[in-house]
Amino acid sequence: MRALWLYGAQLGTKLVWCCVFFGIRSPGLGLIDIGSLFIVIVLFQKIDRLAALLLFPYAAWVAFAMVLNAAIWWLN
Secondary structure (H helix, E strand, C coil): CHHHHHHHHHHHHHHHHHHHHHHHCCHHHHHHHHHHHHHHHHCHHHHCHHHHHHCHHHHHHHHHHHHHHHHHHHHC
16 A cells, blocks of 8 residues: 555656646756655665666666756756
8 A cells, every 4th residue: 555655656746846847947846846756766665675676767767857957956
């Protein structure tokens, strides 16, 4: 049940990030949200180790997007 809740939280924070970053055009709020998205992905390790290993490429992609988001926030 907790894994399903984390999966829903991950989907929700990803949706919020897209709306905040692209819709509202707020890189600062987007950076806060993508940081919470990364934390939610890392929390999968406490629930299921295999799920965390399978989510590793996604976590790496989110980390890269977080660095890009931070650079856009810093330069603006």
